[in-house]
Amino acid sequence: MTLLESTLSAENAVTHATVDAGESYIGLVKQGQTLRIVDIEGNEAADTLFFNAQDTSEHYSAMDTIREQGNLYLGVGTALMSDRGRPMLEITADTCGRHDTLGGACASESNTVRYDLERRHMHSCRDNWILAISQHPEFGLTKRDIAHNINFFMNVPVTPEGQLEFADGISGPGKYVEMTAAMDVVVLISNCPQLNNPCSGFAPTPLGVLIFD
Numbered sequence: 001m002t003l004l005e006s007t008l009s010a011e012n013a014v015t016h017a018t019v020d021a022g023e024s025y026i027g028l029v030k031q032g033q034t035l036r037i038v039d040i041e042g043n044e045a046a047d048t049l050f051f052n053a054q055d056t057s058e059h060y061s062a063m064d065t066i067r068e069q070g071n072l073y074l075g076v077g078t079a080l081m082s083d084r085g086r087p088m089l090e091i092t093a094d095t096c097g098r099h100d101t102l103g104g105a106c107a108s109e110s111n112t113v114r115y116d117l118e119r120r121h122m123h124s125c126r127d128n129w130i131l132a133i134s135q136h137p138e139f140g141l142t143k144r145d146i147a148h149n150i151n152f153f154m155n156v157p158v159t160p161e162g163q164l165e166f167a168d169g170i171s172g173p174g175k176y177v178e179m180t181a182a183m184d185v186v187v188l189i190s191n192c193p194q195l196n197n198p199c200s201g202f203a204p205t206p207l208g209v210l211i212f213d
């Protein structure tokens with residue numbers, strides 16, 4: 001992993017939002033702008049999707065990103081690729097060192113299968129995304145646009161046997177990841193409300209979202 005601090009100062013951000021525990025964020029990041037996501041209290045997971053703002057049928061692709069960089073984990077230098085093989089953003093700074101794109105997002109269905117039938121009605125990332133896009137129809141996204149995602153700050157190591165583990169996080173208070181947009185993108189983030197595994201430290205906390213010109 002490569003740790004690299006940003007050269008940007010938070011006071012120069014043109015957007016500075018706090019995403020409360022269990023809430024979501026949707027917004028536009030224009031080509032050339034830089035998006036910073038901050039793990040304010042540490043050990044949070046930011047379940048994130050990206051769409052081409054000009055044509056939202058083009059979206060972030062975990063498979064294309066992993067294949068192009070030949071690495072399962074995301075970090076400084078990673079080009080986040082679209083399903084049409086085009087770079088959407090590039091990670092330019094990172095003080096955490098571990099970001100997952102294999103583990104997927106929590107959903108009512110997976111909570112039921114993994115944990116208990118009684119967990120069916122628990123708050124999930126997938127429900128967060130669906131609520132955000134329904135409350136913001138101006139972005140033109142529908143349920144069928146929801147694809148595979150990035151889990152910034154989440155630690156999902158691949159074991160020697162090829163299994164995935166939802167491990168305790170290595171992030172900490174104030175750690176952040178930053179990426180510069182290569183095209184106009186819509187960013188959709190669920191601040192993960194998961195209480196059944198350690199991805200949010202069993203106590204979800206706020207995230208910061210900053211955008212720089």
Ligand SMILES: [Zn+2]
Pocket residue numbers: 047105106107124125126191192193194
């Ligand atoms: Zn989640």
